[in-house]
Amino acid sequence: MDGFDMMDSGTDGPIVTIRKADSMHADFVLSNVDLSFANSIRRIILAEVPTLAIDLVEVIANSSVLPDELLSHRLGLIPLESSNIDDKLLYTRDCDCDGYCDRCSVVLTLVAKCTGDQNVTVYARDLAVAAGAQLGNPVLTDEAGKGSIICKLRKGQELNLKCIAKKGIAKEHAKWQPCAAVAFEYDPHNKLKHVDYWYETDAKAEWPKSANAGWEEPAQENEPFDYNAVPNKFYIDVETVGSLQPDEVLRQGIKYLQEKLATVIAGVNKSAGQGAATNTGGDVNGMDDGYGGARSPDMNDANGYRNFNDGYVTPYGGAGGGAGAQTPFGGYGGGGYSNGWP
Amino acid sequence: MADNETLPDAPEYDNEAAGDVDYDDDEPLDLTRENNAKIIMLGSATDDDSCASFQFENEDHTLGNALRWIIMKNPKVEFCGYSIPHPSEPKMNMRIQTYGDITAKDALIQGLADLRDLCDVVTDTFVAEKERFVTEKKQAVA
Ligand SMILES: [Zn+2]
Numbered sequence: 078m079d080g081f082d083m084m085d086s087g088t089d090g091p092i093v094t095i096r097k098a099d100s101m102h103a104d105f106v107l108s109n110v111d112l113s114f115a116n117s118i119r120r121i122i123l124a125e126v127p128t129l130a131i132d133l134v135e136v137i138a139n140s141s142v143l144p145d146e147l148l149s150h151r152l153g154l155i156p157l158e159s160s161n162i163d164d165k166l167l168y169t170r171d172c173d174c175d176g177y178c179d180r181c182s183v184v185l186t187l188v189a190k191c192t193g194d195q196n197v198t199v200y201a202r203d204l205a206v207a208a209g210a211q212l213g214n215p216v217l218t219d220e221a222g223k224g225s226i227i228c229k230l231r232k233g234q235e236l237n238l239k240c241i242a243k244k245g246i247a248k249e250h251a252k253w254q255p256c257a258a259v260a261f262e263y264d265p266h267n268k269l270k271h272v273d274y275w276y277e278t279d280a281k282a283e284w285p286k287s288a289n290a291g292w293e294e295p296a297q298e299n300e301p302f303d304y305n306a307v308p309n310k311f312y313i314d315v316e317t318v319g320s321l322q323p324d325e326v327l328r329q330g331i332k333y334l335q336e337k338l339a340t341v342i343a344g345v346n347k348s349a350g351q352g353a354a355t356n357t358g359g360d361v362n363g364m365d366d367g368y369g370g371a372r373s374p375d376m377n378d379a380n381g382y383r384n385f386n387d388g389y390v391t392p393y394g395g396a397g398g399g400a401g402a403q404t405p406f407g408g409y410g411g412g413g414y415s416n417g418w419p
Numbered sequence: 420m421a422d423n424e425t426l427p428d429a430p431e432y433d434n435e436a437a438g439d440v441d442y443d444d445d446e447p448l449d450l451t452r453e454n455n456a457k458i459i460m461l462g463s464a465t466d467d468d469s470c471a472s473f474q475f476e477n478e479d480h481t482l483g484n485a486l487r488w489i490i491m492k493n494p495k496v497e498f499c500g501y502s503i504p505h506p507s508e509p510k511m512n513m514r515i516q517t518y519g520d521i522t523a524k525d526a527l528i529q530g531l532a533d534l535r536d537l538c539d540v541v542t543d544t545f546v547a548e549k550e551r552f553v554t555e556k557k558q559a560v561a
């Protein structure tokens with residue numbers, strides 16, 4: 078960086094402290110960064126980290142009580158295993174195909190029929206991923222390994238669906254969210270007075286203490302307000318839906334923030350020769366000549382999906398490539414698992 | 420417009436200057452990262468390019484606030500601010516005024532590079548901390 082002091086606090090660079098973490102959570106404290114930067118990270122992991130979700134459903138048979146569109150909506154919301162999706166799938170809009178193909182989608186089938194007198198419950202685990210797919214297994218986090226309930230069938234009712242899962246981001250539809258929630262807090266004692274607590278008689282007595290209160294010193298009695306103070310410690314809890322590990326969500330989030338920057342840099346540089354506008358009459362001076370099909374340089378080029386072009390490898394390994402595919406939670410093998418009822 | 424002469428014609432919208440791309444009609448919403456940042460320079464107030472306004476298309480507070488902050492950290496920059504003029508237009512405006520040593524555009528480029536470097540540092544810090552956490556957990560189990 079350009080020799081000037083990057084950090085408000087003047088100490089050395091950002092600090093990360095992980096407090097708790099497992100396959101679905103990462104609770105950490107990010108300090109020595111500005112509020113705006115911490116908030117950018119929060120926003121980007123909420124809305125702009127790509128995952129895989131069912132986007133098209135071809136209904137071959139549906140005699141259940143749920144209408145096709147309701148069923149399709151429920152299917153879209155099922156989290157699908159999406160780790161390293163950038164190495165494995167293209168966005169359909171960037172793909173050469175019409176509609177969908179192996180390079181930009183994963184096909185899951187759901188075939189179920191109730192033949193006995195006992196009603197049958199269809200779970201997410203009954204979605205069968207096409208053989209050879211590198212990702213797309215439904216995420217099963219419950220102890221029984223069944224996943225979420227899709228629908229129930231009584232005697233004679235059946236489902237036969239072809240679901241096409243695509244890569245996307247939550248800015249377009251919430252079903253692509255990698256996170257169920259991103260907790261974000263700073264200044265638990267409200268020393269900066271960014272919050273104006275409502276109260277009957279005494280705010281201190283009526284409001285519960287934040288869970289993060291123990292990590293910072295409370296204000297002293299009659300301590301004068303510090304007008305120069307800025308938030309410095311951010312308590313972040315990334316809670317995923319299971320399609321990506323929290324670790325990957327965060328790293329991908331920062332990567333996409335960098336990709337945004339790279340795209341802007343490319344846009345600014347492209348227009349280098351052109352000076353500032355001389356006509357100020359409301360006209361905009363073209364800095365960028367249309368920005369045609371310019372692609373953002375991929376920051377982590379080793380992972381860029383554009384590498385499909387050089388040394389072309391299919392996104393799916395050869396036969397049996399999907400055998401190792403399984404959720405990070407154990408569960409089941411990716412290979413021939415049956416669609417049988419318990 | 421030809422049918423109703425009482426209404427003045429709307430000013431011609433200059434698609435090229437606005438950095439517009441022809442969108443495929445089949446695509447209702449353009450969210451490709453690749454097309455995200457269309458940036459244009461708005462009318463400048465000074466002759467020496469030390470002050471300028473930029474308009475980013477398809478960007479919001481995610482980029483705007485962090486970029487504003489890092490540009491303000493540059494001691495050669497007198498002022499930097501951003502706004503989103505209308506919530507239903509995917510546009511973000513940024514104003515940069517320098518003391519005159521560098522152009523506003525240079526300040527913008529510097530800010531982008533600095534923010535990218537900061538991202539790298541945070542990623543490295545996070546990865547290192549994750550390694551430490553995992554090792555510590557393993558030792559606790561053993
Ligand atoms: Zn395709």
